[in-house]
Amino acid sequence: MEKRDLLLQIVHMYYGLGMTQEKIAKQLFFSRSRISHLITEAEECGLVTFEIRQQISQNSALQDFLCRQFHLHNAFVVDCSIFPKSEHFDRICKTAAEYLCTQLKEDTVLNVSRGHTMHGIVHNMRAFSPLPAMRVVQTEGMLLTGDLYLEQLDFVRRIADMYACQYDFIMLPYLFDSPDLKRAVTDQSFAQSNLENKKDINLICSSISSLQQWRKYIRDDEYEWLVSHGAVGSIEGNFYDMNGNFLHPALEQRCIIPSISVLQKAEQLICVCNGVYKAKSLLGVLRTGLVDTLITNAKLAAHIEQMTINPTDSLN
Secondary structure (H helix, E strand, O other): OOHHHHHHHHHHHHHHOOOOHHHHHHHHOOOHHHHHHHHHHHHHOOOOOOOOOOOOOEOHHHHHHHHHHHOOOEEEEEOOOOOOHHHHHHHHHHHHHHHHHHHOOOOOEEEEOOOHHHHHHHHHOOOOOOOOOOEEEOOOOEOOOOOHHHOHHHHHHHHHHHHOOEEEOOOOEOEOOOHHHHHHHHOOHHHHHHHHHHHHOOEEEEEOEEHHHHOOOOOHHHHHHHHHOOEEEEEOOEEEEOOOOEOOOHHHHHEOOOOHHHHHHOOEEEEEOOOHHHHHHHHHHHHHOOOOEEEEEHHHHHHHHHHHHOHHHHHO
16 A cells, blocks of 8 residues: 555544544554654645534444443444434445445455445445455355345445455355255355355455344245244344344255354454344344444444343343
């Protein structure tokens, strides 16, 4: 990365995302004094200008609580209350996009999830500079619901175009009719080479799904099994309960999804979540220990705090 790009990245993290110099130093493996000097250098070079504008407000008290409670490296809790409700979702996506862009480097092997939240994030991403050695990797098959712009493959392609880098794709369905059919297809050499690409992933940006969101995609008996075993949500197709325990339904045997070990091995997993209806799903995934960085809104974060302090609230 060239010096100017590094300066832009640091001042964006400091002024744009409101990260402390200590957090930036830890993230980039620099000393705090070095970060301070680089910020000063950026200001002196004219890379920083100041103007009075409406900032995206962050709730530091909730951020600190989430980091302490769930051992997070970073938490961004966006207070959307000063904006019209119609803008809340985009504010979260924009914050996530800005943070994600600061984390991308030449040696990044990136995985992103599918769905509306990720669509909003990718839409708001802006590349600091090309990263030709970076790779973007698809890990899930395609749900083929007709909304191709919500598929992981589309996001992988768009990010790769944005950063002039390579991408690895999986031209397979998300759900097979049976485990036998999945095995027959994935045993083929073309599928094996595609599925191998996921082992090098070191950065993941993912939304989560509530259990209810799966009802229209899976069979009744599969959904009932998940309900009976206390499932509250999923991350990249991996289901978990309220206590953060991963479940292993038979459903997995006919899905193309990344394994839990792939998610665990990543150096950083960024979780982006919006909407109070996902409170149980978010609390569950935070308890899995997978999440390193959380980006959410203040209303949902306050809900998580309340559910943590008063566990009976999570049962309602």
